[in-house]
Amino acid sequence: MSDAQKVHWRDRPLLTIKEASAIAGVSIVTVYRQAKAERLTLKSLSGRTMVDTNSLAAFLDTAEDWKPAARTAPMLAKRSSRSLASERSK
Numbered sequence: 132m133s134d135a136q137k138v139h140w141r142d143r144p145l146l147t148i149k150e151a152s153a154i155a156g157v158s159i160v161t162v163y164r165q166a167k168a169e170r171l172t173l174k175s176l177s178g179r180t181m182v183d184t185n186s187l188a189a190f191l192d193t194a195e196d197w198k199p200a201a202r203t204a205p206m207l208a209k210r211s212s213r214s215l216a217s218e219r220s221k
Contacts, residue, residue, distance in 0.1 A: 145181035
């Protein structure tokens with residue numbers, strides 16, 4: 132394991148696109164899309180495209196708590212009732 136891999140990602144000034152996508156849990160294409168939308172800052176270092184760590188942290192801070200959509204709630208309730216019914220029949 133290299134020294135760079137031992138340092139916590141927030142303590143590194145730059146991350147590779149692949150590292151940033153893994154940390155954010157999104158695809159590499161999404162990283163580029165977010166950069167194009169100016170939600171992430173990309174830097175060029177020795178011919179490699181890197182993600183500014185501060186911009187990635189700020190991007191992750193914009194994540195919202197997941198809430199089921201209005202149309203999803205009835206489906207979840209139906210699934211839950213089916214699950215309870217199958218548990219009772221055992």
